[in-house]
Amino acid sequence: MEEPLFTIVVPATTANLGPGYDSVGMALSLYMTVSVTPADTWSVQYEGDEYAKLTTGSDNLIVRTVQEVAERFGKEAAPHSLKVSSDIPLGKGLGSSATAIAAGIVIADTLLGLDLQPVEKARIGSELEGHSDNVTAALLGGITVTYFTQGELEIIHLPSPAIGAVVLVPPKALGTEESRGLLPKELPHSEAVAGSAASSMMTTAMAIGDWELAGRMMEKDVFHEPYRKKLFPEIEGIRAYCHEIGAYGMTISGAGPSLFVAVKEGTEEEVAEKLKRKFPYYDGFALQPAESGAKIQ
Structure with missing residues (x-):
């Protein structure tokens, strides 16, 4: 060959x-x-x-x-x-x-x-x-x-973001087009302003390494999560438990149907195991940010 x-x-x-x-x-x-x-x-x-x-x-x-x-x-x-x-x-x-x-x-x-x-x-x-x-x-x-x-x-x-990541993956896949179809065509001006402020705070916090603030802002989305959260069994229970075990924040990963949990660097394995035991509907991946993008090996 x-x-x-x-x-x-x-x-x-x-x-x-x-x-x-x-x-x-x-x-x-x-x-x-x-x-x-x-x-x-x-x-x-x-x-x-x-x-x-x-x-x-x-x-x-x-x-x-x-x-x-x-x-x-x-x-x-x-x-x-x-x-x-x-x-x-x-x-x-x-x-x-x-x-x-x-x-x-x-x-x-x-x-x-x-x-x-x-x-x-x-x-x-x-x-x-x-x-x-x-x-x-x-x-x-x-x-x-x-x-x-x-x-x-x-x-x-x-x-080089200094965090760990846990991704909770359900058994059922969902197409991006289907997920985008759940979103409204318009938002009230006041909601859009709040969402924009949360995004600005989150990205600035990421840039300065304040992941506690970034995690709080991660959970203040108004653009997509309120319309997609019904796709996720036990989502509010998962969020509450993530807070209980010390995660920075949890949000929907992309268009879904996975959930992304930002955690303290080095704790991702422990958090993933706890979440898998507590919410067995989901498979849990303990991950790190990938510092390199697409490259020739």
């Missing part, structure tokens, strides 16, 4: 972190690995049953991303075979689609010698994804705070 030309590793992500709706993302220490080998036609081979239902030809999201990036630069990417392994739960609020897009961008950049800068990759990824939070974190690592609208992208990158 021919040896791969190169292998790419991309981290999972959680987005929003509460009131940072469509603008704040964090890379997490679950990974997708893609090995790239020359071939006569495009093909994608997934390891494991969870990803078996995904398309494996030229209509695959990773392949489509490679081709779309190539088209942007007036180039054509030669076919390759992609072998994918991943420990990121599919469709459960941990950025699996953004991870695929980030992988496709790095593959195109490498195969075509584009030498794209990080902000260029992030701009392309945001345009392809339709929002900037997950894909920017997947590409850059750490925490990213972004402003993305009408083609304008601004990024603040916090590369």
